[in-house]
Ligand SMILES: *[C@@H]1O[C@H](CO)[C@@H](O)[C@H](O)[C@H]1NC(C)=O
Ligand SMILES: *[C@@H]1O[C@H](CO)[C@@H](O)[C@H](O)[C@H]1NC(C)=O
Ligand SMILES: *[C@@H]1O[C@H](CO)[C@@H](O)[C@H](O)[C@H]1NC(C)=O
Ligand SMILES: *[C@@H]1O[C@H](CO)[C@@H](O)[C@H](O)[C@H]1NC(C)=O
């Protein structure tokens with residue numbers, strides 16, 4: 001403990017607060033040194049770590065984000081919730097991955113990892129893109145399975161908010177949401193919903209599923225949900241209940257149950273086309 005305290009005093013606290021999306025300055029010294037930067041929350045610290053091309057682990061404590069080039073270093077003695085993985089150290093195009101954003105709901109903090117608001121961004125994308133993440137944080141985006149796995153290593157509450165094209169707002173929450181790592185094909189587990197005003201549980205139906213995309217079919221269906229239902233990657237079990245990453249339409253799609261390509265959900269009184277959806281994990 002004494003040694004850690006000593007190490008903490010070695011690196012000066014940066015005075016400037018890095019922007020959420022900025023790259024992190026490099027650590028100039030060696031391992032066992034921690035670069036301390038101010039951060040508002042653990043998830044912002046996680047994002048800073050994922051933005052840097054050298055940070056391998058991070059820890060968050062009392063507004064201080066500690067970034068380290070070594071897996072073994074952290075800001076304090078406690079184990080870190082998020083452990084950095086090599087895939088997110090050097091994104092091919094730093095402007096591509098979208099780390100999502102934080103949202104306060106009823107005094108609880110959530111991390112939004114998926115959003116469709118405008119249809120600006122195409123979601124018919126490949127496995128690699130769903131792993132890395134894509135889109136625009138102010139409109140439509142997917143934060144990427146690597147980061148979702150980082151957050152989903154521990155049981156978390158997931159909240160889904162949906163607005164239909166006729167302006168009805170629906171939400172549901174379920175406990176114990178987890179997403180496995182790449183070697184499980186990012187398998188998702190979730191409990192049945194426990195707070196909601198949807199009429200049925202749109203997510204539990206897919207619990208236990210691996211991820212599937214237009215180029216990788218891991219679903220339980222004889223066909224290929226991702227490519228047949230609008231191109232969206234998802235934890236497809238079978239092809240119904242919800243299609244959060246399908247084609248976007250801001251107007252009612254006439255027969256979504258037989259031609260289920262669009263962003264739509266059946267938990268909101270039969271199938272309804274959605275003009276907006278957000279999926280988020282409680283921090
Ligand atoms: C990290 O990125 C900076 C700026 O893009 C670059 O100068 C530096 O060489 C990179 N470091 C490593 C270890 O890749
Ligand atoms: C995605 O959908 C758009 C619009 O329909 C289409 O132009 C594009 O070719 C599709 N991309 C893939 C990878 O299927
Ligand atoms: C993201 O969306 C906003 C709002 O529509 C727009 O102003 C901005 O230019 C977009 N950014 C990119 C990188 O497309
Ligand atoms: C669902 O609940 C929210 C409040 O949590 C409410 O604003 C909304 O109107 C409800 N939706 C319906 C369709 O009743």
Ligand SMILES: *[C@@H]1O[C@H](CO)[C@@H](O)[C@H](O)[C@H]1NC(C)=O
Nearest residue numbers: 154155175176177189190191
């Ligand atoms: C996490 O959720 C799973 C599935 O519900 C459960 O079996 C496990 O006990 C939970 N772990 C913790 C620490 O709550």
Ligand SMILES: *[C@@H]1O[C@H](CO)[C@@H](O)[C@H](O)[C@H]1NC(C)=O
Nearest residue numbers: 155156157174175176177191
């Ligand atoms: C699921 O999460 C709830 C709330 O966090 C917890 O009380 C419960 O023990 C978990 N379920 C299982 C099966 O562990």
Ligand SMILES: *[C@@H]1O[C@H](CO)[C@@H](O)[C@H](O)[C@H]1NC(C)=O
Nearest residue numbers: 085179180181182183184185
């Ligand atoms: C991925 O998860 C599996 C199952 O939880 C675990 O056995 C394995 O060690 C993990 N692999 C990595 C690289 O973390």
Ligand SMILES: *[C@@H]1O[C@H](CO)[C@@H](O)[C@H](O)[C@H]1NC(C)=O
Nearest residue numbers: 182183184185210216217218
């Ligand atoms: C992951 O997906 C690939 C491609 O579909 C498949 O070959 C592999 O067996 C899957 N892995 C597991 C653990 O099921």
